[in-house]
Amino acid sequence: MGVSLKDIAQRAGVSLATVSNVVNGYRPVGERTRQRVQQAVDELGYTPNLSARHLRRGRTGLIALAIPELTNPYFAELADMAIREAAGLGYTLLMENTAAERGEELTLLDGAQRHIIDGLILSPVAIGREEVLARRARMPLVLIGEGVYDVPYDHVAIDNVAASRTATAHLVALGRRRIAFVGAPPGDDRQSAHLRIRGYREALAVAGIPFDLRLVASTEQFGRADGEHAMRHLLTLDSPPDAVLAYNDLTAIGALRALTRAGVRVPDDVAVVGIDDIEEGRFSNPTLTTVAPDKREIGRSAVRRLVARIEGEQGPPTHLQPAFHLVERESTGPRPSVAPRRRIRGYRG
Amino acid sequence: MGVSLKDIAQRAGVSLATVSNVVNGYRPVGERTRQRVQQAVDELGYTPNLSARHLRRGRTGLIALAIPELTNPYFAELADMAIREAAGLGYTLLMENTAAERGEELTLLDGAQRHIIDGLILSPVAIGREEVLARRARMPLVLIGEGVYDVPYDHVAIDNVAASRTATAHLVALGRRRIAFVGAPPGDDRQSAHLRIRGYREALAVAGIPFDLRLVASTEQFGRADGEHAMRHLLTLDSPPDAVLAYNDLTAIGALRALTRAGVRVPDDVAVVGIDDIEEGRFSNPTLTTVAPDKREIGRSAVRRLVARIEGEQGPPTHLQPAFHLVERESTGPRPSVAPRRRIRGYRG
DNA sequence: TCCGGGCTCTATAACGTTATACGGATCGCC
DNA sequence: GGCGATCCGTATAACGTTATAGAGCCCGGA
Numbered sequence: 001m002g003v004s005l006k007d008i009a010q011r012a013g014v015s016l017a018t019v020s021n022v023v024n025g026y027r028p029v030g031e032r033t034r035q036r037v038q039q040a041v042d043e044l045g046y047t048p049n050l051s052a053r054h055l056r057r058g059r060t061g062l063i064a065l066a067i068p069e070l071t072n073p074y075f076a077e078l079a080d081m082a083i084r085e086a087a088g089l090g091y092t093l094l095m096e097n098t099a100a101e102r103g104e105e106l107t108l109l110d111g112a113q114r115h116i117i118d119g120l121i122l123s124p125v126a127i128g129r130e131e132v133l134a135r136r137a138r139m140p141l142v143l144i145g146e147g148v149y150d151v152p153y154d155h156v157a158i159d160n161v162a163a164s165r166t167a168t169a170h171l172v173a174l175g176r177r178r179i180a181f182v183g184a185p186p187g188d189d190r191q192s193a194h195l196r197i198r199g200y201r202e203a204l205a206v207a208g209i210p211f212d213l214r215l216v217a218s219t220e221q222f223g224r225a226d227g228e229h230a231m232r233h234l235l236t237l238d239s240p241p242d243a244v245l246a247y248n249d250l251t252a253i254g255a256l257r258a259l260t261r262a263g264v265r266v267p268d269d270v271a272v273v274g275i276d277d278i279e280e281g282r283f284s285n286p287t288l289t290t291v292a293p294d295k296r297e298i299g300r301s302a303v304r305r306l307v308a309r310i311e312g313e314q315g316p317p318t319h320l321q322p323a324f325h326l327v328e329r330e331s332t333g334p335r336p337s338v339a340p341r342r343r344i345r346g347y348r349g
Numbered sequence: 350m351g352v353s354l355k356d357i358a359q360r361a362g363v364s365l366a367t368v369s370n371v372v373n374g375y376r377p378v379g380e381r382t383r384q385r386v387q388q389a390v391d392e393l394g395y396t397p398n399l400s401a402r403h404l405r406r407g408r409t410g411l412i413a414l415a416i417p418e419l420t421n422p423y424f425a426e427l428a429d430m431a432i433r434e435a436a437g438l439g440y441t442l443l444m445e446n447t448a449a450e451r452g453e454e455l456t457l458l459d460g461a462q463r464h465i466i467d468g469l470i471l472s473p474v475a476i477g478r479e480e481v482l483a484r485r486a487r488m489p490l491v492l493i494g495e496g497v498y499d500v501p502y503d504h505v506a507i508d509n510v511a512a513s514r515t516a517t518a519h520l521v522a523l524g525r526r527r528i529a530f531v532g533a534p535p536g537d538d539r540q541s542a543h544l545r546i547r548g549y550r551e552a553l554a555v556a557g558i559p560f561d562l563r564l565v566a567s568t569e570q571f572g573r574a575d576g577e578h579a580m581r582h583l584l585t586l587d588s589p590p591d592a593v594l595a596y597n598d599l600t601a602i603g604a605l606r607a608l609t610r611a612g613v614r615v616p617d618d619v620a621v622v623g624i625d626d627i628e629e630g631r632f633s634n635p636t637l638t639t640v641a642p643d644k645r646e647i648g649r650s651a652v653r654r655l656v657a658r659i660e661g662e663q664g665p666p667t668h669l670q671p672a673f674h675l676v677e678r679e680s681t682g683p684r685p686s687v688a689p690r691r692r693i694r695g696y697r698g
Numbered sequence: 699t700c701c702g703g704g705c706t707c708t709a710t711a712a713c714g715t716t717a718t719a720c721g722g723a724t725c726g727c728c
Numbered sequence: 729g730g731c732g733a734t735c736c737g738t739a740t741a742a743c744g745t746t747a748t749a750g751a752g753c754c755c756g757g758a
Contacts, residue, residue, distance in 0.1 A: 004744055015708045020746060027747095030706060050465045051403040052744035055713050060400060070429045071628065076420045083419070083446055092465070095444050097432055116399045116441070224632045253632055260634045279420065283573045283606045285634040353714055364738045369716060379736055401714035404743050701758085708751075718741085725734075 003046045012040040023048060062092050063306055064117045066108050068100035068125045072223075072250060073278040074295075075123070078144075081299025082121070089307050091118075100221065102126040111137030119306045124148045140309035144302050146195050154305040156320045158293040163324050164199030167245050167273045167291050170326055172207040176243035176271055179204065182230045182255050183247025184218040196275065200245055215241055222247050227254025235262055242270055243332075249274035249281045249290055256284060256331065272331040286330035297322035352395045361389040372397060408467045412440050412655055415457050415471045417449035421572070421599060422627040423644075424472070427493075430648025431470070438656050440467075449570065451475040460486030468655045473497045489658035493651050495544050503654040505669045507642040512673050513548030516594050516622045516640050519675055521556040525592035525620055528553065531579045531604050532596025533567040545624065549594055564590055571596050576603025584611055591619055592681075598623035598630045598639055605633060605680065621680040635679035646671035 008019045014033055021027045022037040023046075029037070040046075054060040065082050067075040079095055086093040094117060098104040105127045108120060119140035124132065124147035132143070132151045141153045146160045171179050181200050201211055214237060217230035227246055231254065234241055246252035252274030259266050266272055266286055274281060274290040281288030301320050357368045363382055370376045371386040372395075378386070389395075403409040414431050416424040428444055435442040443466060447453040454476045457469060468489035473481065473496035481492070481500045490502045495509045520528050530549050550560055563586060566579035576595055580603065583590055595601035601623030608615050615621055615635050623630060623639040630637030650669050 002744095005746095006744080016744090017709080017746080018707060021707090024746080028706085033707080047460075049404070049744050051400045051409060052713090053746075054400040055398070055404050055715085055743090056745045056747085058713075070432070071422060071425045073420060073422065073425075076422075076425050079444075080419045080446065083444075092443070094441070095432075097429065111396070224628060228632065253629075257632045257634065257636075279573060280602075280629055283577065283602055285606065285609045287606075351714095354716095355714080365714090366716080366739080367737060370737090373716080375716080377736080382736080398714050401743090402716075404713090404745085405715045405717085407743075699758100702756095704755085705753085706751100707753100709749090711746105711748085713745085715743085716741105719739090721736105721738075723735080723737100725732105727731090727733100728729105 002049065003044045004049065005046075007044055008037065008040045008046050011044065012037045059118050059310070060116060061090065062094050062117045063119045063121065063303070063310070064094045064096050064108070065121045065302075066096040066098050066105070067123050068098050069223075070095065070097045073280055074248065074250075074276040077278065078295050078299050081296050082303050085300045085303040086307075089303065091303075091307060093303070098122075098126070100125045106131060109135045109137065109141070111139050118310045121302045121306055140306055142302050142306045142309070144298060152317050154309065154317050154319075156298055156302045156305065156322065158298070158324045159321050160195035161199040161202065163275055163291045163293070164196040164245060165203045166199075166324075166326055167275060168200045168203035169206070170289070170328070170332065171243040171245065171271055171273060172203060172209070174243070174267075174271060174332060177209055178212075178215065178239065178241045179209070179243040179245060180215040180217065180234050180241035181245050181247075182217050182219070182227055182234070183222050183251040184216050186218050186220055196245075196247060219247070219251065222251055224250050224254040224257070227251030228258045229254070231255035231258035232262070235259075235264065240270075244270060244272045246272065246274045249276040249278045249288060252288055252290070252331075253280060253284055256286070256288065260285075267330065267332050277327055281329070284331075286333070289329045289332040290327050291324050292327050293324040294322040351398065352393045353398065354395075356393055357386065357389045357395050360393065361386045408659065409465060410440055411443050411466045412468045412470065412652070412659070413443045413445050413457070413466045414651075415445040415447050415454070415469060417447050417472060417474045418572075419444065419446050422629055423597065423599075423625040426627065427644050427648050430645050431652050434649045434652040435656075438652065440652075440656060442652070447471075447475070449474045455480060458484045458486065458490070460488050467659045470651045470655055489655055491651050491655045491658070493647060501666050503658065503666050503668075505647055505651045505654065505671065507647070507673045508670050509544035510548040510551065512624055512640045512642070513545040513594060514552045515548075515673075515675055516624060517549045517552035518555070519638070519677070519681065520592040520594065520620055520622060521552060521558070523592070523616075523620060523681060526558055527561075527564065527588065527590045528558070528592040528594060529564040529566065529583050529590035530594050530596075531566050531568070531576055531583070532571055532600040533565050535567050535569055545594075545596060568596075568600065571600055573599050573603040573606070576600030577607045578603070580604035580607035581611070584608075584613065589619075593619060593621045595621065595623045598625040598627045598637060601637055601639070601680075602629060602633055605635070605637065609634075616679065616681050626676055630678070633680075635682070638678045638681040639676050640673050641676050642673040643671040 005016050005019050009016045014037060018029060019037050021029050022034055063086060065079055069075055083093045105124055121142045121144055123145040129148050129151055132148050143153050143155045145157050181197060184197055204211055217234050219226035219230050244255050246255055252272050255272055259270055264270055274288050277290045277292030281290050354365050354368050358365045367378060368386050370378050371383055412435060414428055418424055432442045454473055470491045470493060472494040478497050478500055481497050492502050492504045493506060495506050530546060533546055553560055566583050568575035568579050593604050595604055601621055604621055608619055613619055623637050626639045626641030630639050
């Protein structure tokens with residue numbers, strides 16, 4: 001069907017191997033021949049058949065990024081970075097959606113896609129340390145995010161304890177005392193939110209504020225709807241919170257929605273902080289204060305580690321902690337800037 | 350490295366071809382042999398080498414979905430649907446980010462990825478009809494979205510004229526007269542917004558409202574920031590709009606942000622409608638009225654058409670128009686429901 | 699004159715799979 | 729009992745690439 005090496009070889013009057021060498025630059029080729037081959041390649045519009053190449057080489061040039069939710073902007077933004085980095089290194093990045101399901105994550109871990117991808121970047125949320133340790137597949141693996149630690153694989157994640165400590169400390173510094181946490185995991189402690197809760201507790205302890213379990217609202221997942229429900233619950237408490245740290249920006253936005261809907265003023269009555277710095281939070285009403293991880297660095301590092309392993313790097317697993325910083329916006333602002341800037345003329349009513 | 354057909358054949362004491370037939374079910378195999386082979390497969394944990402299979406079959410089982418922005422929730426939600434459908438049909442969907450760049454779109458069109466994907470679903474935004482017509486690659490192609498029409502390829506998109514007509518008519522029905530359009534393309538008419546503007550004009554004409562060019566704000570792209578800038582501009586007009594139809598939900602959300610920031614009440618002073626029905630609009634403040642295309646149907650149809658073509662379907666190109674419907678929320682609500690539902694006790698200040 | 703040794707280039711054997719053509723049973727039927 | 733038809737399997741040739749071994753050739757040195 002397509003143009004193959006053989007066609008080029010024929011046209012240029014050389015052998016298959018020579019064409020291959022011109023295309024790959026694996027072995028030197030004489031200048032005259034090189035040019036003749038190159039011309040044939042251009043004329044016929046040859047592109048290598050990757051299946052064949054990969055069959056021969058044993059590698060496919062594809063890597064997968066498995067994330068719990070395609071529709072979570074945090075992961076979309078992260079994937080964006082990762083795709084660019086992968087392309088720069090000559091790899092194509094495939095996105096896999098685990099839907100935060102245990103089965104999906106395990107399947108990927110054990111290499112269902114073996115032979116189609118050279119390596120996997122996984123953000124585990126439904127599986128724990130033991131499952132990762134039990135994995136049999138030898139395909140290179142890099143973990144990202146706060147799901148699983150202490151396993152013999154490269155790992156890239158911000159310091160989640162420090163991140164939530166920073167966010168909580170910010171609320172404390174604003175004079176808030178009843179600080180709630182929205183988006184705790186529903187039960188076991190294998191999950192990520194654990195670390196974020198730890199940071200939250202640490203910051204409270206430093207400030208001398210007693211930890212109040214009633215202010216911790218757990219959620220099934222970490223989407224907008226979950227944050228909204230949790231916040232609604234918190235508003236029913238006898239003495240509701242005056243601030244909220246959310247597990248991530250999405251739950252924070254859900255919380256904002258619940259607050260607005262209930263007529264609670266943000267930040268006047270309740271201040272809100274999220275984690276992730278998704279673009280949505282820069283345009284929400286009010287805009288969202290958040291902890292911004294260096295997504296670019298996370299995406300790049302994860303891809304780089306993986307590619308290094310694929311290309312044979314040995315050595316002990318590395319654990320990278322990209323930087324993060326607090327971004328102050330209206331949801332914790334000293335004063336919301338919602339007052340009209342200037343008079344608008346011409347409205348009805 | 351991995352377990353291959355040969356290993357299975359050896360262990361089960363049969364030929365390669367028989368193992369292949371068991372695995373594929375291409376030709377019937379006797380029950381006894383079948384079981385023996387199956388057992389060997391299970392014991393050794395065999396998974397077919399896809400590169401080899403694809404080399405032989407001439408197909409890879411990979412299809413690509415090329416979208417202008419990974420981080421646009423509309424496309425993320427669409428991709429989510431498409432991935433599921435593709436998986437159900439035995440294909441793996443690869444996401445490509447064109448970044449709305451002409452070069453990227455052309456490269457994909459001309460089959461840079463030839464040999465790695467069997468077909469392409471493309472949402473063109475930077476290229477026009479001529480470029481699509483000029484394409485040489487023979488790989489199956491399905492177009493989605495409102496970018497390019499009248500080309501000999503399968504196409505899936507809602508009726509954009511009708512969608513924006515519906516949205517505009519809704520604003521008219523609410524008694525609005527100065528209805529602005531946010532998110533017109535920056536100049537030429539090759540682009541999609543053209544159709545949406547046409548629907549907008551049609552609805553105005555039906556209502557007997559004169560078209561006012563000053564109320565059409567063009568933007569470079571169609572993100573939140575673009576909507577915000579455009580809206581800010583509209584607010585400087587001598588007689589500003591009392592309603593806004595935005596090109597999509599993202600620009601609508603940008604507009605909401607600009608309005609809130611300027612102290613303009615939504616929907617009291619200005620009503621806002623978007624198109625896309627992204628989840629974000631269900632949680633924004635105020636929540637966003639929008640035209641909801643049947644994303645599930647768009648994703649499914651596009652994948653199905655593509656797979657049909659890959660598997661040899663001939664016949665004239667089809668043009669599918671999935672359904673859409675208007676979703677009324679607070680941003681056009683007769684009365685915003687932001688009043689407190691019940692008294693919240695316990696706030697400071 | 700002959701030989702070792704760079705250079706270029708070629709011939710060919712894999713890589714793991716599937717499709718085709720064929721071989722040998724077994725069966726039904728005259 | 730002979731004959732075609734029907735099963736069930738097998739042997740083998742691709743698919744397009746790359747790595748390996750080696751073939752010519754030219755050159756400098758003995």
